Amino acid sequence: MLWNIALEFFLLFLFIWFRNLPQYTNFKMLAILLATIVLHLTDLIILFISTCANAWRTDGVANYDLWYDCTQRNGGYNCRGTNDADWLQAVQALMVLATIFCLISFIFFLCQLFTLVKGGRFFFTAVFQVLASLFVMSGAIIYTVMSPEWKNENDTYGYAFVLAWLAFPLTLISGFIYIVLRKKE
Amino acid sequence: MLSVLALTSVVLLGIASQITAIVVYTSWERHALVGSDVRLSCSFFSWQWTSPDVTFSWQYRPDGAKEGISIFHYGGGAAYVDNKGPFRDRLEFVGNPSRRDGSILIKNLDFSDNGTFTCDAKNPPDIVGRPSSVRLLVFEKVPVQAGVVTGAIIGVVLGLLILIVAIYYLMRFLVARRVFSLSMSKHGKKGKGKEGSQQKQAGPLK
DSSP states (O other), X not given: OHHXXXXXXXXXXXXXXXXXXXXXXXXXXXXXXXXXXXXXXXXXXXXXXXHHSSOSEEOSSOXXXXXXXXXXXXXXXXXXXXTTOHHHHHHHHHHHHHHHXXXXXXXXXXXXXXXXXXXXXXXXXXXXXXXHHHHHXXXXXXXXXXXXXXXXXXXXXXXXXXXXXXXXXXXXXXXHHHHHOBOOO | OHHHHHHHHHHHHHHHHHHSOEEEEEOSEEEEETTOOEEEOEEEEOSSOOOTXXXXXXEEEETTOXXXXXXXXXXXXXXXXXXXXXXXXXXXXXXXXXXXXXXXXEOSOOGGGOEEEEEEEEBTTBXXXXXXXXXXXXXXXXXXXXXXXXXXXXXXXXXHHHHHHHHHHHHHHHHHHHHXXXXXXXXXXXXXXXXXXXXXXXXXXX
């Protein structure tokens, strides 16, 4: 129910935005623009889920990491603190920074779409997107390298970990697209 | 008018000193390494002047024990430290009672010193108040608290970002001023990256 309302608002916003956009009579340009926006939004959503979901590690029943590591035992919760895992806090920070930079680059993209001169490149958008991909890469690498000594024997990596590794090439590709993309017409 | 105001405030203060109690301040929690010294601070707020009969008492309750034992007392101008209990020869009074400071120093900590220290201060005639407790945690290695590293990294990176943006705008502003005073035509060179801003600024020169 709420999703329908949100979708309607999103479509209305898109409609109004496209009416104010400079006239992209060329269908190919419009397709490229839409594809770029969709890719960027996908990146943003993946980064959000990977950062906020507490599911970097799972033992089949419960999810642990990145934010808390609590198991239920005899009716009460027993939580392991991140005090002796400085690298885990570094991974938290890097994921949050990557999400923030991806969001900033999307806002920059929307701004530069209107303010850029003809033939100009989306420079700042590309910079922030590439930085976001570097942060995600660093976070995922740190977690991959340090987690064997942190997790239990029969734990496997959760879906948020997979999403983080997926976000890295997607954001890098998106960044390169912005480096190559020129504002035409 | 001013004298009425002064009189009212004095009367209110007098009333307030009768209805408010003494408030004792200590830290919430102290972390320390094994073998080090830790200073437990205790201070108080009271509407009365600091009396010469001010008293400070420290009580220690180990983790898991129900009752506490008294380990320090200052009264009548003299300090009495623990000479029989777990802190004998390790406790030192480093406070200044005339400045409302009743801090103690515990030397050479051990794991058995984990527990709650309660400070009770009395400033006659202001004696109604609650004592305040500080928890002592003794570690072999002081851990980094949750979120400190996270917040530090995020703060540093965002701070650098804001700094770089500020420097960028500052450089643009300075270059614009130099172009204005030297009247050199630099606007043709950097069209790509600066998004035509210098074109706009070099406009009135032409």
